[in-house]
Amino acid sequence: MAKLNINGEIRNVEVDGTTPLLWVIREQIGLTGTKYGCGIAQCGACTVHIDGQAVRSCVYPVAAVTETQKITTIEGLSEDGDHPVQQAWAELDTPQCGYCQPGMIMASAALLNNQPKPTDADIDAQITNICRCGTFQRVREGIHLAVNISASAPSIAASTNAANTTEEAKG
Amino acid sequence: METVKISRRKFVIGTAATGAGLSMGMALTFSSKFALADHHEEMEPEVNAWVVIDADDTVTIRIARSEMGQGTLTGLAQMVAEELECDWDKVTWEYPTPGENLKRDRVWQSFATGGSRGIRGSHQYVREGGAAARMMLVEAAANEWGVPISECSAASSVITHAGSGKTTTFGKVANAAAKLSPPMEVTLKDPKDWKLIGQPVKRLDTLDKLTGKQVFGSDVVLPGMLNASIKACPVHGGKRKSFNAFKAEKMPGVRSVVAVDDNAVAVIADTWWQANTALNAVEIEWDKGESEKVSSATIDKMLEEGLSAETEFVANKVGDVKESYAKAAKTYTADYSYPYQNHATMEPMNATAVWSKDRCEVWVPTQNGESALAAAAEAAGLPVEQCEVYKISLGGGFGRRGQADYVRQAVAIAKTIPGTPIKLLWTREEDMLHGYYHPITKARMTAALDEDGNLDGLHVRISGQSILATLMAERLGGNMDPVVFQALAPEGDHSISYTVPNLLVDHAMRNTHITPGFWRGVNVNQNAIYMECFLDELAHETGQDSLVFHRKLMKQHPEALVVLETVAKKSGWGESDGLHRGLSVCKAFGSYVAACAEVTVTDGKLKIHRIVAATDPGYAVNPQQIEAQVFGSFAYGLSAMLYGECTVKDGQIEQENFDTYPSIKIADMPHVDVTVMPSGGFWGGVGEPTIAVAAPAVLNAIFAATGRRIRNLPLKDQDIS
Numbered sequence: 001m002a003k004l005n006i007n008g009e010i011r012n013v014e015v016d017g018t019t020p021l022l023w024v025i026r027e028q029i030g031l032t033g034t035k036y037g038c039g040i041a042q043c044g045a046c047t048v049h050i051d052g053q054a055v056r057s058c059v060y061p062v063a064a065v066t067e068t069q070k071i072t073t074i075e076g077l078s079e080d081g082d083h084p085v086q087q088a089w090a091e092l093d094t095p096q097c098g099y100c101q102p103g104m105i106m107a108s109a110a111l112l113n114n115q116p117k118p119t120d121a122d123i124d125a126q127i128t129n130i131c132r133c134g135t136f137q138r139v140r141e142g143i144h145l146a147v148n149i150s151a152s153a154p155s156i157a158a159s160t161n162a163a164n165t166t167e168e169a170k171g
Numbered sequence: 172m173e174t175v176k177i178s179r180r181k182f183v184i185g186t187a188a189t190g191a192g193l194s195m196g197m198a199l200t201f202s203s204k205f206a207l208a209d210h211h212e213e214m215e216p217e218v219n220a221w222v223v224i225d226a227d228d229t230v231t232i233r234i235a236r237s238e239m240g241q242g243t244l245t246g247l248a249q250m251v252a253e254e255l256e257c258d259w260d261k262v263t264w265e266y267p268t269p270g271e272n273l274k275r276d277r278v279w280q281s282f283a284t285g286g287s288r289g290i291r292g293s294h295q296y297v298r299e300g301g302a303a304a305r306m307m308l309v310e311a312a313a314n315e316w317g318v319p320i321s322e323c324s325a326a327s328s329v330i331t332h333a334g335s336g337k338t339t340t341f342g343k344v345a346n347a348a349a350k351l352s353p354p355m356e357v358t359l360k361d362p363k364d365w366k367l368i369g370q371p372v373k374r375l376d377t378l379d380k381l382t383g384k385q386v387f388g389s390d391v392v393l394p395g396m397l398n399a400s401i402k403a404c405p406v407h408g409g410k411r412k413s414f415n416a417f418k419a420e421k422m423p424g425v426r427s428v429v430a431v432d433d434n435a436v437a438v439i440a441d442t443w444w445q446a447n448t449a450l451n452a453v454e455i456e457w458d459k460g461e462s463e464k465v466s467s468a469t470i471d472k473m474l475e476e477g478l479s480a481e482t483e484f485v486a487n488k489v490g491d492v493k494e495s496y497a498k499a500a501k502t503y504t505a506d507y508s509y510p511y512q513n514h515a516t517m518e519p520m521n522a523t524a525v526w527s528k529d530r531c532e533v534w535v536p537t538q539n540g541e542s543a544l545a546a547a548a549e550a551a552g553l554p555v556e557q558c559e560v561y562k563i564s565l566g567g568g569f570g571r572r573g574q575a576d577y578v579r580q581a582v583a584i585a586k587t588i589p590g591t592p593i594k595l596l597w598t599r600e601e602d603m604l605h606g607y608y609h610p611i612t613k614a615r616m617t618a619a620l621d622e623d624g625n626l627d628g629l630h631v632r633i634s635g636q637s638i639l640a641t642l643m644a645e646r647l648g649g650n651m652d653p654v655v656f657q658a659l660a661p662e663g664d665h666s667i668s669y670t671v672p673n674l675l676v677d678h679a680m681r682n683t684h685i686t687p688g689f690w691r692g693v694n695v696n697q698n699a700i701y702m703e704c705f706l707d708e709l710a711h712e713t714g715q716d717s718l719v720f721h722r723k724l725m726k727q728h729p730e731a732l733v734v735l736e737t738v739a740k741k742s743g744w745g746e747s748d749g750l751h752r753g754l755s756v757c758k759a760f761g762s763y764v765a766a767c768a769e770v771t772v773t774d775g776k777l778k779i780h781r782i783v784a785a786t787d788p789g790y791a792v793n794p795q796q797i798e799a800q801v802f803g804s805f806a807y808g809l810s811a812m813l814y815g816e817c818t819v820k821d822g823q824i825e826q827e828n829f830d831t832y833p834s835i836k837i838a839d840m841p842h843v844d845v846t847v848m849p850s851g852g853f854w855g856g857v858g859e860p861t862i863a864v865a866a867p868a869v870l871n872a873i874f875a876a877t878g879r880r881i882r883n884l885p886l887k888d889q890d891i892s
């Protein structure tokens with residue numbers, strides 16, 4: 001049995017503790033936005049946040065997550081799909097097939113959590129997700145655009161956090 | 172609680188991610204629930220096969236080809252909408268099913284999505300579909316008003332009667348229009364009158380990809396569904412000898428351990444993680460057969476022999492190269508090679524199937540819904556009329572999902588538990604080991620040069636594997652594989668971009684047991700490297716500027732020369748600014764593409780600063796999506812050049828995951844400046860051609876920087892210090 005705080009809701013799941021968080025999220029919780037790509041933390045399609053930091057959930061045993069840690073998946077990144085990264089991605093039509101994009105978006109959002117104005121070198125170092133369609137140019141532009149969106153509407157990020165807090169209270 | 176949302180209009184299954192736990196054992200009624208026949212009765216009016224219009228003016232455009240990221244979906248919708256004269260803001264889309272296509276005498280024609288043919292292969296009939304629907308809507312309005320059709324016109328989903336100024340909307344007359352006979356003759360717009368074709372409108376399929384809502388094949392959840400993981404004999408063509416499931420069968424969640432075909436074992440369990448964990452506990456003995464003795468070294472030896480062997484497979488012959496050699500001031504030879512590569516779609520292969528003795532249904536991300544349906548019927552042992560395939564979003568295709576091997580497996584597994592849907596998802600390792608690989612080839616390039624450094628004779632000998640010989644033997648012409656000669660052919664979509672007085676292009680077919688396949692760009696990729704790098708070698712060897720050397724050979728290929736000149740000019744070819752440049756040009760899939768790479772090499776480390784690219788696809792339906800395809804082609808092509816290599820040991824592919832088969836990441840990716848320069852008058856593809864110019868442009872730039880010729884790939888194995 002594991003007790004998880006996912007997207008502001010407390011969830012109890014009956015699962016072997018060695019099961020990777022990815023498969024608990026996809027199969028027990030039923031949130032399929034987080035993807036399986038490699039199973040060995042190489043591609044980043046499974047990226048979620050634990051307390052705001054990017055984690056590759058395919059190699060993260062569920063037993064290693066405590067119930068006070070806040071897990072955020074792509075479904076919980078924002079209430080209405082309006083996180084600055086999501087807005088920037090929509091503006092630039094960043095996705096192609098889209099399979100890697102939940103991971104790419106979560107990695108980008110985590111980067112912005114840590115470095116609100118990342119340089120290209122920061123992006124090169126921190127965004128190590130694989131995209132086989134090759135959306136990288138719009139990912140890079142999108143991260144820079146998200147910085148501008150955050151700057152022009154600081155309330156968005158704040159309201160996202162507020163929404164999570166409210167949901168958590170409900171949970 | 173887990174729920175299944177059957178979208179009445181989308182034919183796809185969604186997961187409502189609200190509950191915990193899997194609800195097992197629910198009966199699934201699938202005999203009519205998903206059938207389009209029933210669905211029709213409750214549908215909004217179908218004006219014709221391509222266009223459905225709701226009372227609220229929502230226009231649903233049917234898309235037969237598969238969207239796998241390449242943007243075809245949006246482009247095809249633009250073409251229908253252009254002729255329909257509908258309000259683009261009210262356009263949505265849906266996939267018809269392959270079964271419905273068969274039932275309706277293939278009204279949507281081909282579902283095959285490959286060869287960069289999505290738009291260039293269907294532009295005529297989809298536009299005619301839009302135009303016919305518009306004519307029927309206008310006729311319905313004219314009938315209602317009792318006025319001549321010729322006095323009415325449509326624009327932005329509104330029909331207007333010129334005389335009275337009366338207006339109505341598509342939604343209001345759609346029902347009446349649906350009852351009319353389709354027009355006998357349809358006239359399409361002159362391209363100069365296009366308003367929507369040629370516009371960089373946003374994709375129709377972006378938003379759900381930003382929130383996790385987009386359902387890919389691996390995300391499909393059906394009531395009562397079980398999950399399966401599979402292992403097939405790691406040596407292609409090998410068999411399953413025996414397996415011991417004693418331990419696996421007792422593991423949590425496991426329902427059964429089953430033999431699949433004659434070469435695989437699968438575990439069926441409540442969750443996929445349980446299935447895969449148990450699969451790893453199954454002891455399997457393989458009969459690897461004779462192919463176990465094959466390795467990269469033995470394959471290399473076989474291809475090497477082909478470089479000088481006698482062959483009758485000649486694709487392109489002009490003059491006499493032997494005479495040219497005899498009178499040449501100088502002959503020059505270089506050998507090149509290209510390794511096996513895996514498609515490595517981000518989403519591993521998968522399919523969900525449910526089988527009973529009288530019906531089989533499959534939910535699958537596929538590039539070819541109709542071949543998936545045929546494969547499902549065959550595996551199900553049922554007439555195709557009793558089977559159906561529902562196309563689900565693809566997490567990448569690149570040619571891999573044109574095959575239906577995983578569909579056959581999913582149906583075989585589903586047959587073991589009749590009435591229960593089972594989702595088969597491959598591990599990344601299974602995906603890497605059981606690909607349809609970009610075929611291995613070598614080339615011996617031999618040139619005869621006259622005393623002025625002009626290319627008088629050229630022999631391109633390709634030695635290597637044929638895709639058609641393995642996958643479509645019926646398409647071989649007299650045992651010759653025409654696909655091998657892409658970009659070197661005398662004419663057509665893949666014609667050579669140069670005129671050489673004496674030319675011989677031939678092929679020594681050398682096949683192995685490793686399954687080859689159509690890999691984005693197909694044989695253009697290898698051939699463009701051989702040709703473009705070798706021409707650069709010749710230019711250098713004769714002391715000529717590479718662009719000048721190209722120009723001399725391209726006088727009769729003005730379309731290709733224009734894109735080459737464009738990239739040379741935009742990149743500043745010939746400038747001394749510390750950057751080293753390399754050029755490449757190619758005609759492929761009917762389009763003309765070129766690239767100029769700007770690089771530096773410091774202490775053996777390559778930095779690609781920028782790539783300037785140009786594409787002339789004839790007509791450009793959506794320039795923004797073409798740009799995206801060109802960017803993506805460089806990512807795919809550069810990834811292949813830098814890292815892509817599958818090697819063979821003891822008969823099996825050695826690379827099993829992204830740790831040993833790396834893929835390009837953002838840090839490696841140069842900025843790409845794209846010029847889309849449609850010259851009109853023809854329809855070229857855009858998904859594939861540019862990949863071919865990525866590697867040679869960079870390799871030629873590396874030579875300019877270092878004096879080192881890279882003739883074998885990937886670059887990670889080469890010394891460029």
